[in-house]
Amino acid sequence: MGRAGILAALIVLSVAGMGGQQPTFRAGVELVNFGVTVTDRRGNFLNDLTAADFEIVEEGQRQTVTYFARGDEVEAAPELHVGLLFDTSGSMGEDIKLARSAAVRFLNTLSDAEDMTLVDFDTEVRVARYSQREFPRIVERIRNRKPDGWTALYDALGVYLDGAAEDEGRTILVLYTDGGDTRSTLTFGDVMTLIRASDVTIHTVGFLDNQSSSVKAVQRARLAQMAEATGGQAFFPSAMKDIEAAYDKVVAQIRAQYSLGYSSTHTKPDGAWRKVEIRVKRPDVRVQSRRGYFAPFREEK
Numbered sequence: 001m002g003r004a005g006i007l008a009a010l011i012v013l014s015v016a017g018m019g020g021q022q023p024t025f026r027a028g029v030e031l032v033n034f035g036v037t038v039t040d041r042r043g044n045f046l047n048d049l050t051a052a053d054f055e056i057v058e059e060g061q062r063q064t065v066t067y068f069a070r071g072d073e074v075e076a077a078p079e080l081h082v083g084l085l086f087d088t089s090g091s092m093g094e095d096i097k098l099a100r101s102a103a104v105r106f107l108n109t110l111s112d113a114e115d116m117t118l119v120d121f122d123t124e125v126r127v128a129r130y131s132q133r134e135f136p137r138i139v140e141r142i143r144n145r146k147p148d149g150w151t152a153l154y155d156a157l158g159v160y161l162d163g164a165a166e167d168e169g170r171t172i173l174v175l176y177t178d179g180g181d182t183r184s185t186l187t188f189g190d191v192m193t194l195i196r197a198s199d200v201t202i203h204t205v206g207f208l209d210n211q212s213s214s215v216k217a218v219q220r221a222r223l224a225q226m227a228e229a230t231g232g233q234a235f236f237p238s239a240m241k242d243i244e245a246a247y248d249k250v251v252a253q254i255r256a257q258y259s260l261g262y263s264s265t266h267t268k269p270d271g272a273w274r275k276v277e278i279r280v281k282r283p284d285v286r287v288q289s290r291r292g293y294f295a296p297f298r299e300e301k
Helices: 003-020 096-108 132-144 153-164 188-197 213-228 240-256
Strands: 032-040 054-058 061-063 067-070 080-087 115-121 125-130 170-177 201-206 258-262 273-280 285-288 292-294
Touching: 032 054, 032 240, 032 273, 054 258, 080 096, 080 153, 096 132, 096 170, 096 240, 115 132, 115 153, 125 132, 125 153, 153 170, 153 188, 170 213, 170 240, 188 213, 188 292, 201 213, 201 240, 273 285
Parallel strands: 080 115, 080 170, 170 201
Antiparallel strands: 032 258, 032 285, 054 061, 054 273, 067 258, 115 125, 273 292
């Protein structure tokens, strides 16, 4: 199948997942779901907010929050699904050891995750989902992959986002890569469309120290753009101490993340992009979240 065909298929699946299989927190009610973090001007996460502190505006119209949960209330929060996108292509040769240690360390920090999905990729894309009981298996798979082949980064992201559309609750993806792509059928623009269509929070860990100066700036910018579009964070470590500091921030964001859900007043199933602004009724705060979603699409008969 050509690039246009794959993109069309993935967009249909992703938008269908957003429309027909959006996270449903109350029986019979489909909600538009947003993961939101709020920081003060010093960068400290605020975790004492209530539903009344938030205001959601979609395409200029105020929406009513009908679902609210805090990430630090583990028992009451929506299920947490964790994804790892792990680059095992030949260009990761000098960074693969650090990347392996980073991935395993991260999985150890989220023992409350419902499941873990590993997508490791080089020329090919491979996907496997594990329960917490299968933790040793996912660690073994991460450690046994040898760097080789080309890099199908964008295709791997497309495959993961397609599968994640079926998950209910919160979904966190951490991407370990040097940021290059030499194999994918999808383009960067294609994959950014899919990222905006999903409700996955993406954190990127870019290993750029061994990349040439001619491509480093572009790869850094793209990894940062992927994270920013979803309300996530981008990190560019040189050593394990940098990774540990990054994980502290990621875990803090996950625990401080609010889940907000609402039934949109825009009911037309036209597949259009809906711009959403989430505000907090407190001064001097910064809100991190995705900036909208694609509406469901149904053909008129």
